[in-house]
Amino acid sequence: xxxxxxxxxxxxxxxxxxxxxxxxxxxxxxxxxxxxxxxxxxxxxxxxxxxxxxxxxxxxxxxxxxxxxxxxxxxxxxxxxxxxxxxxxxxxxxxxxxxxxxxxxxxxxxxxxxxxxxxxxxxxxxxxxxxxxxxxxxxxxxxx
Numbered sequence: 001x002x003x004x005x006x007x008x009x010x011x012x013x014x015x016x017x018x019x020x021x022x023x024x025x026x027x028x029x030x031x032x033x034x035x036x037x038x039x040x041x042x043x044x045x046x047x048x049x050x051x052x053x054x055x056x057x058x059x060x061x062x063x064x065x066x067x068x069x070x071x072x073x074x075x076x077x078x079x080x081x082x083x084x085x086x087x088x089x090x091x092x093x094x095x096x097x098x099x100x101x102x103x104x105x106x107x108x109x110x111x112x113x114x115x116x117x118x119x120x121x122x123x124x125x126x127x128x129x130x131x132x133x134x135x136x137x138x139x140x141x142x143x144x
Contacts, residue, residue, distance in 0.1 A: 031129070032094040035103050035121050038129045039091075046076065046084045059122050059132040080136060082109040083117070106139070114139040
């Protein structure tokens with residue numbers, strides 16, 4: 001009888017925890033899909049030269065820093081050129097960094113150089129995801 005009572009109590013505590021963990025995993029997976037869709041849409045806008053559309057995926061904070069799409073595109077051309085025409089894009093982990101979602105993306109540029117991009121993503125009040133920043137580092141710096 002005691003064994004059954006203990007099993008019953010354990011299941012009362014374990015099952016909700018397992019369900020909560022599964023719900024969190026499902027939500028993380030859904031977030032990743034939505035985040036990748038936003039990044040992919042912005043990359044496509046860069047490829048096609050659609051500055052307004054590319055700019056629309058930036059958070060309001062980024063839009064305040066770069067008050068119009070022309071200034072935004074100039075910043076991209078000067079510091080983030082690999083985003084304009086990557087030959088290869090591979091989506092890696094979605095990480096939670098102190099409550100901020102960071103999507104890792106590996107990109108290859110027209111010269112064959114590989115870069116790691118860290119996209120800081122912010123969910124808006126409307127539920128949509130926008131890009132709040134991007135840090136890029138070259139992976140293969142010794143390539144000639």
